[in-house]
Amino acid sequence: MPLRIASLNSGSNGNCYFIENGTDAVFIDAGISCRETEKRMNRLGLEIKNVRALFITHEHSDHIRGVEGISKKHNIPVYITEATLKQSRLGIGKLLVRSFCPYQPVAVGSLSVIPFPKLHDAIDPHSFLVEGNGTTIGIMTDIGHVCEHVIRNFEKCDAAFLEANYDEAMLENGRYPVFLKNRIRSEKGHLSNNQSLELLLGFKPPALSHLFLAHLSKDNNSATLALDLFQKHAGDTRIEVASRYLETAVYQILKNEPSRRLDLLNQEQEAIQTTLF
Numbered sequence: 001m002p003l004r005i006a007s008l009n010s011g012s013n014g015n016c017y018f019i020e021n022g023t024d025a026v027f028i029d030a031g032i033s034c035r036e037t038e039k040r041m042n043r044l045g046l047e048i049k050n051v052r053a054l055f056i057t058h059e060h061s062d063h064i065r066g067v068e069g070i071s072k073k074h075n076i077p078v079y080i081t082e083a084t085l086k087q088s089r090l091g092i093g094k095l096l097v098r099s100f101c102p103y104q105p106v107a108v109g110s111l112s113v114i115p116f117p118k119l120h121d122a123i124d125p126h127s128f129l130v131e132g133n134g135t136t137i138g139i140m141t142d143i144g145h146v147c148e149h150v151i152r153n154f155e156k157c158d159a160a161f162l163e164a165n166y167d168e169a170m171l172e173n174g175r176y177p178v179f180l181k182n183r184i185r186s187e188k189g190h191l192s193n194n195q196s197l198e199l200l201l202g203f204k205p206p207a208l209s210h211l212f213l214a215h216l217s218k219d220n221n222s223a224t225l226a227l228d229l230f231q232k233h234a235g236d237t238r239i240e241v242a243s244r245y246l247e248t249a250v251y252q253i254l255k256n257e258p259s260r261r262l263d264l265l266n267q268e269q270e271a272i273q274t275t276l277f
Helices: 034-044 067-074 082-088 148-154 168-173 178-184 193-203 223-231 267-276
Strands: 003-009 016-020 025-028 051-055 106-108 111-117 126-132 135-140 159-163 210-214 238-241 250-253 260-262
Touching: 003 034, 003 135, 016 135, 025 111, 025 126, 034 067, 051 067, 051 106, 051 111, 111 148, 126 148, 135 148, 148 193, 159 193, 168 178, 193 223, 210 223, 223 238
Parallel strands: 025 051, 135 159, 159 210, 210 238
Antiparallel strands: 003 016, 003 250, 016 025, 106 111, 111 126, 126 135, 250 260
């Protein structure tokens, strides 16, 4: 049985990623409101009652904005490191707080979630692999440098959400102040299109059927630019962009098989999504 995956939102205005094996599901981050999360799940035909756990990458608001509401309303446990919880000041019910440690798998029903460290300007940032039914999905955003942890885990992926935050020329020539430009391109900032492409070219997993370009900057990148760059080098890997305005479709991922898209968004929604990047 394949895993089903979708991005509910991806960008500095909110991040939330969904992975499900048919009976058990997890959210990675909850950076949009509970109401908006429910609305997008409903449009995709997904059941929030199947979500058994919510994993937090780090404390920045675009990753935790909806945590309290979603967790409380749907009684979903929140997996978060002690340092991140303290820094975030989230008011999560004590009975719903769970901790995790790097490289110690967390069983969520028949899914396994493996946290690993990354470089970002947060107190204790992590990315995740989600494994189930012999298939591995990577969620790798908000990364300043392609370190050994990122490489090691990217090489295991059958599909991945990978940050492609900015185009270097657009950032350099754009309106951001110098201190912010330096933060973004620092080793604890974000990955550029070229840095993410270098990861793909150097360490592409043999079974990588699908790559979602994620967390694109509104001001310093464009979907067309990123897609054109990656599609030239993708081979048989399908490239998509995770929008900062709408959910993606749901995709079925099965190891060593081509990714299949569930056409749960109608053509009108897709046209809207294309124009809103």
